[in-house]
Amino acid sequence: MYRTKTCGELRLADVNCEVILAGWVHKIRKMGGMTFIDLRDRYGITQLSFNQEVDANLCEQANKLGREWVVQVTGTVKERSNKNPNLATGDIELIVSKLIVLNPSKTPPFTIETDTDGGDDLRMKYRYLDLRRTVVRQNLELRHRMAFETRRYMDEHGFLEVETPVLVASTPEGARDFIVPSRMNQGEFYALPQSPQLLKQLLMVAGFDRYFQIVKCFRDEDLRADRQPEFTQIDCEMSFVQQEDILNIFEGLTKHLFKTIKNIDLPEFPRMSYADAMKYYGSDKPDIRFDMKFVELKDLTEGHNFSVFDSAEYVGGICANGCANYTRKQLDELTDFVKRPQIGAKGLIYVRYNEDGSIKSSVDKFYGESDLRAWIDRFNANPGDLLLILAGETEKTQKQLSELRLEMGTRLGLRDKFNYKCLWVVDFPLLEKDEELGRYFAKHHPFTSPKPEDIPLLDTDPGKVRANAYDMVINGVEVGGGSIRIHDSELQKKMFATLGFTEERAQEQFGFLMNAFQYGAPPHGGIAFGLDRLVSIFAGLDSIRDCIAFPKNNSGRDMMLDAPSKVDQAQLDELGIMIKEKK
Numbered sequence: 001m002y003r004t005k006t007c008g009e010l011r012l013a014d015v016n017c018e019v020i021l022a023g024w025v026h027k028i029r030k031m032g033g034m035t036f037i038d039l040r041d042r043y044g045i046t047q048l049s050f051n052q053e054v055d056a057n058l059c060e061q062a063n064k065l066g067r068e069w070v071v072q073v074t075g076t077v078k079e080r081s082n083k084n085p086n087l088a089t090g091d092i093e094l095i096v097s098k099l100i101v102l103n104p105s106k107t108p109p110f111t112i113e114t115d116t117d118g119g120d121d122l123r124m125k126y127r128y129l130d131l132r133r134t135v136v137r138q139n140l141e142l143r144h145r146m147a148f149e150t151r152r153y154m155d156e157h158g159f160l161e162v163e164t165p166v167l168v169a170s171t172p173e174g175a176r177d178f179i180v181p182s183r184m185n186q187g188e189f190y191a192l193p194q195s196p197q198l199l200k201q202l203l204m205v206a207g208f209d210r211y212f213q214i215v216k217c218f219r220d221e222d223l224r225a226d227r228q229p230e231f232t233q234i235d236c237e238m239s240f241v242q243q244e245d246i247l248n249i250f251e252g253l254t255k256h257l258f259k260t261i262k263n264i265d266l267p268e269f270p271r272m273s274y275a276d277a278m279k280y281y282g283s284d285k286p287d288i289r290f291d292m293k294f295v296e297l298k299d300l301t302e303g304h305n306f307s308v309f310d311s312a313e314y315v316g317g318i319c320a321n322g323c324a325n326y327t328r329k330q331l332d333e334l335t336d337f338v339k340r341p342q343i344g345a346k347g348l349i350y351v352r353y354n355e356d357g358s359i360k361s362s363v364d365k366f367y368g369e370s371d372l373r374a375w376i377d378r379f380n381a382n383p384g385d386l387l388l389i390l391a392g393e394t395e396k397t398q399k400q401l402s403e404l405r406l407e408m409g410t411r412l413g414l415r416d417k418f419n420y421k422c423l424w425v426v427d428f429p430l431l432e433k434d435e436e437l438g439r440y441f442a443k444h445h446p447f448t449s450p451k452p453e454d455i456p457l458l459d460t461d462p463g464k465v466r467a468n469a470y471d472m473v474i475n476g477v478e479v480g481g482g483s484i485r486i487h488d489s490e491l492q493k494k495m496f497a498t499l500g501f502t503e504e505r506a507q508e509q510f511g512f513l514m515n516a517f518q519y520g521a522p523p524h525g526g527i528a529f530g531l532d533r534l535v536s537i538f539a540g541l542d543s544i545r546d547c548i549a550f551p552k553n554n555s556g557r558d559m560m561l562d563a564p565s566k567v568d569q570a571q572l573d574e575l576g577i578m579i580k581e582k583k
């Protein structure tokens with residue numbers, strides 16, 4: 001037997017018991033004639049104690065161990081004279097009588113500690129060592145529990161988990177596909193699924209009624225902190241439902257996860273239309289942990305020969321409570337912030353509503369006290385507040401103002417990671433126009449149903465059509481999104497036409513779906529959650545990478561496996577692939 005107990009479970013009640021432990025040497029401390037070793041496994045750390053005077057040989061053996069050696073020890077549990085309240089096993093130690101080295105270890109390239117000295121690249125290369133760190137392991141334990149509780153909830157609500165294939169056909173769904181060459185059909189390719197969207201809809205046609213799957217999806221996109229080329233979705237679909245049914249079931253799932261994992265009871269999720277989200281927060285994923293809604297001023301600013309405002313389509317701002325005393329330097333910092341190329345504002349206008357009731361603005365030349373007072377009234381500002389105002393083209397300026405709002409929220413400490421505020425954003429537009437290409441794209445995907453009352457607009461003003469589509473947002477992060485689908489082959493055809501597909505191309509790519517719709521497709525809809533994002537929000541992580549066992553780096557590379565990598569010429573020949581020489 002390798003062990004009778006784990007390194008995390010011994011307590012005072014076990015004193016005088018003889019036990020066997022196995023694990024990794026975490027730390028060695030020599031003090032006079034004593035040697036103490038912290039022995040670690042997944043479950044915790046137990047202190048081992050060796051006494052030179054009692055057994056010199058054994059102590060000698062212990063002194064020869066190195067960090068991360070794998071050992072097995074037999075010993076007797078004793079109460080510690082020097083207890084460690086930070087350790088679950090801190091009341092006891094093991095007086096070792098026998099020590100066996102199961103496997104020595106090279107000195108690890110970084111310390112296996114919460115605050116490790118290892119840089120990102122090094123930790124990625126030795127991910128199996130990084131995973132030994134408690135903080136990293138805890139993220140994966142959390143992920144396991146969330147996936148497990150998801151399965152429990154879905155099962156309790158009658159959902160069947162069905163696996164869909166990983167080798168599918170390439171379909172345009174927004175992002176680029178990863179493709180896989182076929183050896184048996186040279187010159188032809190599979191694609192890895194960006195999501196099981198069409199397959200889950202076919203499962204509804206098949207009468208499965210309620211489907212879910214915790215499933216890997218693949219998108220060949222440029223990477224950011226919250227993106228990975230492969231990621232995991234909690235993918236769901238339901239038949240004979242309306243939007244309301246779906247929102248209820250999945251608000252329920254989210255509440256179930258918060259309750260079982262974090263013991264948090266969430267109140268009912270507010271719902272906000274896409275139009276309001278843009279108007280008041282400049283974002284389709286508003287962070288509602290704090291208020292600071294946009295206030296529009298255009299009508300109050302006209303007729304004062306201030307060309308910046310006069311030429312702007314939109315003038316609007318936010319009110320930062322208690323910031324009237326911001327220094328010149330702080331205001332300059334904010335101006336630099338909005339002028340950064342990623343944000344792209346031309347400048348920032350401020351109005352200080354001082355504690356003493358006086359007003360000072362950066363546009364005093366153009367606006368008198370009574371004008372500024374009208375602005376202050378519209379903002380409902382109080383003495384001590386600071387108004388920050390941007391102007392320009394509506395959509396662009398709202399986005400810039402959104403960044404400024406988040407920055408102010410951060411500066412004012414209003415974005416506590418562990419204060420969870422969830423909401424639904426609903427009534428998304430069905431289509432989005434690419435101004436450069438001069439054509440419409442599906443905002444969600446081409447299978448999303450327009451709101452029935454907006455269908456006539458498809459012919460007259462497609463940009464105005466609203467969809468039965470919804471996103472769940474937590475703390476400014478989109479954690480899930482879905483829609484009621486089109487289940488009528490004629491409407492689906494019309495949608496493809498609106499998106500600029502010729503009939504032949506629609507038939508070629510989606511013929512199977514439109515065909516299926518002719519065999520009794522039930523009304524249906526669904527949603528998919530990003531599991532990685534959900535876990536990172538629960539864990540309070542900045543990057544989804546930290547809750548993925550073997551993530552890729554920012555260039556989409558697995559540093560440990562060194563993937564992607566070259567393959568043998570013979571393998572390429574079999575696939576009929578010729579690699580173009582790089583010039």
Ligand code: ASP
Nearest residue numbers: 195197482483526527528
């Ligand atoms: N397939 C969609 C996505 O991956 C989610 C859905 O509509 O259910 O975003």
